[in-house]
Amino acid sequence: PLRSAAVGPLLSGSSGRSRRDAAAHPVPPRSPQALCSQPGRPKDYALPNASWSRDMLDLYDRFLAMTKEGLWKRIPSYNNVLDHIPGKALRGLPSRDTRLFLRSIEAEGVGFEYVMFLNSSEKRVVCLFQPGSYLEGHPGFAHGGSIATIIDSTIGSCAIFVAGRVMTANLSINYMSPVPLGSVVLVDSKVDKVEGRKVFLSCKVQSVDGGTLHAEATALFIQLDATKSQKQQASCQ
Numbered sequence: 001p002l003r004s005a006a007v008g009p010l011l012s013g014s015s016g017r018s019r020r021d022a023a024a025h026p027v028p029p030r031s032p033q034a035l036c037s038q039p040g041r042p043k044d045y046a047l048p049n050a051s052w053s054r055d056m057l058d059l060y061d062r063f064l065a066m067t068k069e070g071l072w073k074r075i076p077s078y079n080n081v082l083d084h085i086p087g088k089a090l091r092g093l094p095s096r097d098t099r100l101f102l103r104s105i106e107a108e109g110v111g112f113e114y115v116m117f118l119n120s121s122e123k124r125v126v127c128l129f130q131p132g133s134y135l136e137g138h139p140g141f142a143h144g145g146s147i148a149t150i151i152d153s154t155i156g157s158c159a160i161f162v163a164g165r166v167m168t169a170n171l172s173i174n175y176m177s178p179v180p181l182g183s184v185v186l187v188d189s190k191v192d193k194v195e196g197r198k199v200f201l202s203c204k205v206q207s208v209d210g211g212t213l214h215a216e217a218t219a220l221f222i223q224l225d226a227t228k229s230q231k232q233q234a235s236c237q
């Protein structure tokens, strides 16, 4: 079971719609506002697109409803890391043709489709993740490296919101059950404790119905030391 009662009912409330159903009856796109970036603003990728399955959309809607109660916030997602930084603090850096790893595949639905929600009071970030066909490892299943990536990013976002500039020092993952491509999983992370510059976190990756525990992870993030090199500081938000 998940740690918080807030998410438990979401899992049991899944539509249960199969991938085959989803392929036969594609979900229509949401409102134009949800699909298009606003003029002059970078595109926010953490919004529904036509590749999202019914399970993904149902969960998204339920989390979005919880944001209206004030405890949860949707985290926007851009393909350039600098766009995530308030006030563009690192804008002085030379411009580089870089992309956030998870947003490096432009086509919808084939790479990392995900949206994260933050619960500040619980020091928790939940990511709804739908791995696409370019993330394949064993036939039909997500590569373990892609699972590690989404875990690192979810836990990392949680650590950043709690502790500011941090980097992963250690990430330990137990893979229990393979994740089918095109399925939806919940990556549920939380801060367990903070000791000085060390932030300890844990994470579970579960199926939408809560019946399958795909992976568990623990991580140590270290707050960057302001007295250490500028290069290290600049490499992390």
Ligand SMILES: CCCCCCCCCC(=O)SCCNC(=O)CCNC(=O)[C@H](O)C(C)(C)COP(=O)(O)OP(=O)(O)OC[C@H]1O[C@@H](n2cnc3c(N)ncnc32)[C@H](O)[C@@H]1OP(=O)(O)O
Binding pocket: 081, 084, 100, 152, 153, 154, 156, 157, 166, 167, 168, 169, 170, 196, 197, 198, 220, 222, 223, 224, 225, 228, 232, 237
């Ligand atoms: C925009 C959306 C963004 C989404 C989130 C993205 C998240 C992505 C996160 C990443 O993937 S970051 C990339 C992968 N990580 C790295 O490349 C980090 C490489 N390592 C480092 O740069 C440094 O080792 C590190 C900054 C982690 C620590 O170096 P420091 O010089 O600041 O730490 P220091 O050596 O002073 O150690 C501080 C404490 O942490 C402990 N420590 C450091 N590394 C440790 C380790 N690996 N295991 C256990 N303990 C460790 C160390 O023993 C010490 O404990 P004590 O204070 O008790 O003495």
